[in-house]
Amino acid sequence: MKLKIIQDKGCIYLPEEIQEKYNLNKEIKICHGKLTSRAIIKSTKEELAISQDLADLLKIKEVDYDFKIINSEMIILGPVVGILAKRNFSALTLKFLSRMERFAINYTKGLLIVFSLDKIKDSSVRGYYFNPEKSKFEEAELPFPLSVYRRIGLSLFEKNMLQYIIGKSYFNSHFLNKYEVYKLLSQFEDLKAHIPYTILYKNPSDLFEMIDKFKIIYAKPILGLQGRKVYKISKEEGYIKLRFREEGLNKTAIINIHQADVIDEYIKSGNFILQQGIDLIEYEGRSLDLRCIMTKDRSNTWILNGIVVRLAPQGSVVTNVSSGGEAYMFEDFFINNMGFLDVYTFLLKEKIDIFCRRICDCLDNLGYNMGYLGIDIGVDKYHNVFLIEINSRDPDATIALDAQNTLLYYDTKANIVDYLNYLSGFGDG
Amino acid sequence: MIYRIEFNEDRYALLPFKIDSIEKNIYFGSKNVKVKLRWDEKLKNKIIFPKSLKEELLIKEKLLYQIIIGDSIKIGPLIGILVDKRTETLKDNLDDYISYFLLYSRFHGVVFLFALDGIDFKKGTVTGFYFNPFSDNNFIYDTLPLPYFVFRRIGLNENQRKYLLNNTLLYNSYYFDKWEFYNLIKDKVNTPETKMYNKENLQFMLNQYKEVFLKKQNGSMGIDIYKIIKSQEEYMLKGKFDKSYSAYKSLDDLMKTLNFKNYLIQRAVKPIKDENRCSDIRVVMQKDDTLKWKLTYMIVCLGKRDGICSNYQRFGYTLKFEEFFADKLGLGYDKVFRIKKAIEEECKKVCNLMDTIGNFCDVGIDVIVDEDYNIWIIEANKRHDHRMVLSLNDKIGYYQIKGNLIKFGVKKSGFELF
Numbered sequence: 138m139k140l141k142i143i144q145d146k147g148c149i150y151l152p153e154e155i156q157e158k159y160n161l162n163k164e165i166k167i168c169h170g171k172l173t174s175r176a177i178i179k180s181t182k183e184e185l186a187i188s189q190d191l192a193d194l195l196k197i198k199e200v201d202y203d204f205k206i207i208n209s210e211m212i213i214l215g216p217v218v219g220i221l222a223k224r225n226f227s228a229l230t231l232k233f234l235s236r237m238e239r240f241a242i243n244y245t246k247g248l249l250i251v252f253s254l255d256k257i258k259d260s261s262v263r264g265y266y267f268n269p270e271k272s273k274f275e276e277a278e279l280p281f282p283l284s285v286y287r288r289i290g291l292s293l294f295e296k297n298m299l300q301y302i303i304g305k306s307y308f309n310s311h312f313l314n315k316y317e318v319y320k321l322l323s324q325f326e327d328l329k330a331h332i333p334y335t336i337l338y339k340n341p342s343d344l345f346e347m348i349d350k351f352k353i354i355y356a357k358p359i360l361g362l363q364g365r366k367v368y369k370i371s372k373e374e375g376y377i378k379l380r381f382r383e384e385g386l387n388k389t390a391i392i393n394i395h396q397a398d399v400i401d402e403y404i405k406s407g408n409f410i411l412q413q414g415i416d417l418i419e420y421e422g423r424s425l426d427l428r429c430i431m432t433k434d435r436s437n438t439w440i441l442n443g444i445v446v447r448l449a450p451q452g453s454v455v456t457n458v459s460s461g462g463e464a465y466m467f468e469d470f471f472i473n474n475m476g477f478l479d480v481y482t483f484l485l486k487e488k489i490d491i492f493c494r495r496i497c498d499c500l501d502n503l504g505y506n507m508g509y510l511g512i513d514i515g516v517d518k519y520h521n522v523f524l525i526e527i528n529s530r531d532p533d534a535t536i537a538l539d540a541q542n543t544l545l546y547y548d549t550k551a552n553i554v555d556y557l558n559y560l561s562g563f564g565d566g
Numbered sequence: 567m568i569y570r571i572e573f574n575e576d577r578y579a580l581l582p583f584k585i586d587s588i589e590k591n592i593y594f595g596s597k598n599v600k601v602k603l604r605w606d607e608k609l610k611n612k613i614i615f616p617k618s619l620k621e622e623l624l625i626k627e628k629l630l631y632q633i634i635i636g637d638s639i640k641i642g643p644l645i646g647i648l649v650d651k652r653t654e655t656l657k658d659n660l661d662d663y664i665s666y667f668l669l670y671s672r673f674h675g676v677v678f679l680f681a682l683d684g685i686d687f688k689k690g691t692v693t694g695f696y697f698n699p700f701s702d703n704n705f706i707y708d709t710l711p712l713p714y715f716v717f718r719r720i721g722l723n724e725n726q727r728k729y730l731l732n733n734t735l736l737y738n739s740y741y742f743d744k745w746e747f748y749n750l751i752k753d754k755v756n757t758p759e760t761k762m763y764n765k766e767n768l769q770f771m772l773n774q775y776k777e778v779f780l781k782k783q784n785g786s787m788g789i790d791i792y793k794i795i796k797s798q799e800e801y802m803l804k805g806k807f808d809k810s811y812s813a814y815k816s817l818d819d820l821m822k823t824l825n826f827k828n829y830l831i832q833r834a835v836k837p838i839k840d841e842n843r844c845s846d847i848r849v850v851m852q853k854d855d856t857l858k859w860k861l862t863y864m865i866v867c868l869g870k871r872d873g874i875c876s877n878y879q880r881f882g883y884t885l886k887f888e889e890f891f892a893d894k895l896g897l898g899y900d901k902v903f904r905i906k907k908a909i910e911e912e913c914k915k916v917c918n919l920m921d922t923i924g925n926f927c928d929v930g931i932d933v934i935v936d937e938d939y940n941i942w943i944i945e946a947n948k949r950h951d952h953r954m955v956l957s958l959n960d961k962i963g964y965y966q967i968k969g970n971l972i973k974f975g976v977k978k979s980g981f982e983l984f
Contacts, residue, residue: 242900242904243907436858479961479965480965483961483962483966484668484669486962487669487672491672495984543899543903544888544899544902544903544906547903551907
């Protein structure tokens, strides 16, 4: 429903049947994002309308709106939802905004806002809203949205500010590092057996202890991305071997166990985790793991949107596409490449689905507000599943495009907006 | 957590965990018995019941069970799938149903197949075939209590339906015909206008839309279907199996040709065609363990060339949704995605409306996308053919459809998947 703007003051025009249906008072509070105002209700036989002064005050745009009426005394125009995409307004370039249009793939109503941290001002923000008529984002003064998907890191102060404005209606509420993931989820007995044992690296003796225990271990930066500085470590007679990928090449470092301090050149105390190595299934000698794309939908339910197999380059210890890996859809890969029967592929998929949703539910129960996660799963030769890591810092959805699945890519984007809509009060249930 | 149940000569039940009461009712489906309780943590994953409970509750040994502790103790899951009228025929076709049990190890308990004649309405028991993964022949013929959850795939009379509805969580609980369905959805979703068959209505519909379908009110599989086209001088009629149209000078002449009693007149919307084949989309909507409606699958059906409908079984074929809209019609993926979402949206509305008149968790909705990409809901099939997806050679899709039903039953009756 488009809200017509007319030359009048301090009023909203509503059809009588709506007034009767919701038993509305004569005066009502209007909410448009975080901006609010009181208005006198006037009757109309035609479409909904609002007076010019209130439209200006509430920063109403010429788009279709849905509305919710709360307790006969408040009308919420929406959804008004936002993506906190950059720290600085200047980084919201035309090129960047055109990429953001993919979030509007299933746009229907309200304001979908892209904004930066530096332009937040009380209950409003200078940013860009999706204009459906032009199919692109347009700059404007806008109400602060009622829910936010944040794609950037925030300081505690900045998080508190966001929380002060919209409460808990932003996600992902926390970017979990690799050690936090282990500590949080290994509390749950049913998950513990499916998470490789992990410690925070402090000194070389930690490494020797782990390697004696598990034979093969991984060292990973707790905040690392894209497989950078991931070391697969094994012990041979008198020395330890570090295998890693750097600048598109597989490299090996041999360190004499009596020169343990050399380890510090690779693995920094306090910044790395040591993770038990699991003997995972491989394809033609190449490592593989599974990226499970998890989103919530507009009924606040976790969904496994799709599973992408990430196949490492020959000899590589990491599977990331950015490090030269390849991506395939799970079902195709396991049936056509791995030679799995359909039935085993289905059973493995179901096992992964239940496991991933359980992980997400546990994070919900721990009080985090997550809405979009990339969960990396490993599978051993007995088809047991293991949690390798969780990407909570704006996981890259283009992995679906790498696997030639454009619909999965769009699904992911659309679901993020659906969950935003849910958080802003315009979801199902 | 799953438990093995054993029996001994004692008068009390021995549990591996402490509970708040010394006596509780123990339920297994419709059967329940009050039992004194003791605990022994050394039992770990074992529960020991007095021998008498074996007969009273009809619990099957050697299987593993989940336990729900509340005001009473609930043993399960116990899920029944009503698939046939006669046990004798079911017995011969048991292997056809094996896909229902693929996910069994994710929840355990008892899942069984039964026929209508296996229900003992007086005793409140069912005799059927339960799945036993530890036995060589998978199925064991035995008597069980009425299950917590029943999914039915066959027709029932009103008494049978009410009995199951009162004593179990009966899904697909209610039969509705095309007319009732139309009246349920007509104001809420986009559906072609439909009227009861009579001359006045036919005249009106033809004046309004020029092309209409006549469909049997309670017909299925698209068997009783005719198309009428009104031109300036005549009326043209073609049945589903007719090679060409027959022309009639007047509506009266046309109406005399066949007995259209209990037929409906439905506006004929123009589906997207490919090689002059009509298309429609079978949308499989199901509830799974999230207990919410989800789109499980979409199958595009293309009918025979120059045919009046999209029935693919004779001279037609099926395609996956993306194959049809992206590969065949050449639409961009953004457009394909929007069509998919719009279909999902409309189908969810239909399912939510169905929830207001009965218990449903599995429905095949027929949808037409017209030449302007508008979405039209045509009808909902309560007992749709799960094997349709196999025409696309997609066994995983088939297992998913079967699996979702069982996952829903497990969760709906209060048990967990792991």
